Amino acid sequence: MVEVTISVxxxxxxxxxxxxxxxxxxxxxxxxAEVNLAAKNVTVxxxxxxxxxxxxxxxxEEAGYDVV
Structure with missing residues (x-):
């Protein structure tokens, strides 16, 4: 299992x-998949x-959000 945090x-x-x-x-x-609204990221x-x-x-991005 791999874990990555993506800024959104x-x-x-x-x-x-x-x-x-x-x-x-x-x-x-x-x-x-867990979103952290305060940190503006999602950990998957x-x-x-x-x-x-x-x-x-x-x-x-298909859901309408920007990956940074």
Whole structure:
């Protein structure tokens, strides 16, 4: 299991948190996604080989948020 923290701009409320966590959690191989609104990031635990960090970032951007 790999853990990565990704900086995300544009998240400001509970809906944003739920949208990003939900988008990431639906990816095959993602075990856990937890948004920290104050720190403006999301920490993701995922299975290496099933999903890539680039795929995680693309999913966040598809949900309407900016990866920095």
């Amino acid at each position: 701009e544009g998240m400001s409320c509970g809906h944003c948190k739920a949208a990003v966590e939900g988008a990431l959690s639906k990816l095959d191989g993602v075990a856990k 635990q995922y299975e290496n080989g099933k999903v890539t960090e680039d795929a995680l970032k693309n999913e966040i």
